[in-house]
Amino acid sequence: MESVWKAVADDSRREILMLLRKRKMTPSEMTEHFHFTAPALSSHLRILKSADLVTEEKLGKNRYYSLNEKKSLEIVNFFEKMWGYNLNSLKEYVENKERKKGT
Amino acid sequence: MESVWKAVADDSRREILMLLRKRKMTPSEMTEHFHFTAPALSSHLRILKSADLVTEEKLGKNRYYSLNEKKSLEIVNFFEKMWGYNLNSLKEYVENKERKKGT
DNA sequence: CAAACAATTAAATAATTGTTTAATTATTGT
């Protein structure tokens, strides 16, 4: 199991995640959007899969990749813990802090 | 300016961030909590500083490092964009999705 | 000013990560 942090640290992999946001997709389709080669893409997908950020679905000779929304919470939770605040209110918290500085 | 993603991808650096959560701290104090050497710590702090995740404050011969809360939002925002949901409701969204699967 | 301390920078090396080309596996349609 690969670290979810290492997985999202790479620019290309975040692009892939953003691309998958709209719909599940095969590697062939993805390569049309990127500059890198099929094996490079495959390598990135393996890392994302191993980090449990995407799931794979075999359909005939195609493989569809889709986002695993649940996993993103692991990262969000880190920030929750880090700030000791419920994320529900994190944004407001920061914004209020900024507003205080301003006055 | 270093990428905030690269900065948080490293285990040691996330430990440092978690440590700074409670209060500002000097590198000397931090080394008591870690296994790595002072130069290694210094290198990590430079990266965190360059990513704007921590701020530095010189006081005599000591340097105090503290968290820059605002910056974490950059990462949180990525996930907002990624899911196309407001983070306020992300957790509920995922939980509901899970509940549906269960039924 | 000299000794002691805090922290950083420099230089070298070790380890990890990413990309490429070439070869391989698996699946479908004729």
Added chain:
DNA sequence: ACAATAATTAAACAATTATTTAATTGTTTG
């Protein structure tokens, strides 16, 4: 069975990142 297509794995190489030891900078205190 054979050709075509989708995707992966393998092997080699390039590039980046992390860690160490040693040397250096800046600051306080006797």
